[in-house]
Amino acid sequence: MTAVAEAVEPGQYDIPAEQYHADPVPGGSLSATGAKKILDCPARFKHALDNPEPPKRVFELGTAAHSIVLGDGPELAKIEHKDWRTKAAAADVKAARAAGKIPLKPAEYAAVYDMATALAADPEASELLAPGSGEAEQSLFWQGDGIWWRARLDWLRGDGIVDYKRAKSVKPEHLEKVIWEYRYHVQEHVYRSGVAALGLLPEPVQFRFIFQEPEPPYLVTVAELDPAAQDIGRLDVERAAFLYDHCRRTGEWPAYVPHTAVLSLPDWVQRQYR
Structure with a gap:
């Protein structure tokens, strides 16, 4: 494992999240998040690339949970104000963020620690994330499909990858929809590919998700993806790599469709008129 790198070479790096997200690869690289965006719409991907948005509140809450559960990440700051719309609260929130901390309301602060306690009580999840069993927040950089890739792994163990996520419901049938909606199958294949390309683990690389509800009882x-889901992930990642490479070479970033769209009404509407 390498510390902060001045010139990026393929490998595993232990670097701050800010440096990773700023993309230190000269000319740019494609991440799992970028692959998801370009699969949706190349034009929207390019716009996001050129106009990065400030972190959304929901992402801050997710990062806070990661910090406690994984033992790596920004410090949490409990903002003791009932109403965050006041000038005093706004000033404390701004100061916390300026110091690199995640500002949380008292109830959010307590919930993050309660989530960590509940996860520690789960035999399978706690074993996967046991202290000393892996390395947290590892950044990978590699080349494949003619382009540079990057990934930031939550937890890299000697026997595979673990990714921790919040989910409204952890019912398996709900998680299947979540995986498709957020394209977690794409993320899984990108992470597997990076670990395999760098020779960090023997193939096939095992990947396990830990999903946790953000409401009591947490x-x-x-979960693992079945072979069919993994294969769809591979196909989607191959398509994302093609789009990224093609758009960069041509300078053309098309919208959803390059021609006049022919639209139908939803099937459930049409059935009412048959």
């Missing part, structure tokens, strides 16, 4: 489900 239920946990450990």
Whole structure:
């Protein structure tokens, strides 16, 4: 493992999240998040690339949970104000962010620690994230499909990858929809590919998700994708790599469709008129 790198070479790096997200690869690289965006719409991907948005509140809450559960990440700051719309609260929130901390309301602060306690009580999840069993927040950089890739792994163990996520419900049938909606199958294949390309683990690389609900009793489900889902992930990642390479070479970043769209009404509407 390498510390902060001045010139990026393929490998595993232990670098701050800000440096990773700023993309230190000269000319740019494609991440799992970028792959998801370009699959949706190349034009929207390019706009986001040129106009980065400030972190959204929901992402801050997710990062806070990661910091406590994984033992790595920004410090949490409990903002003791009932109303964050006041000038005093706004000033404290701004100061916390300026210091690199995540500002949380008292209830949010307590919930993050309660989530960590509940996860520690789950035998399978706690074993996967046991202290000393892996390395947290590892950044990978590699080349494949003619382009540079990057990934930031939550937890890299000697026997595979673990990714921790919040989910409204951890019922398996709900998680199947979540995986498709957020394209977690794409993320999984990108992470597997990076670990394999760098020779960090023997193939096939094992990947396990830990999903946890953010509301009491903070239920946990450990999950893996079946071979069909993994294959769809591979196909989607191959398509994302093609789009990224093609758009960069041509300078053309098309919208959803390059021609006049022919639209139908939803099937459920049409059925009412048959």
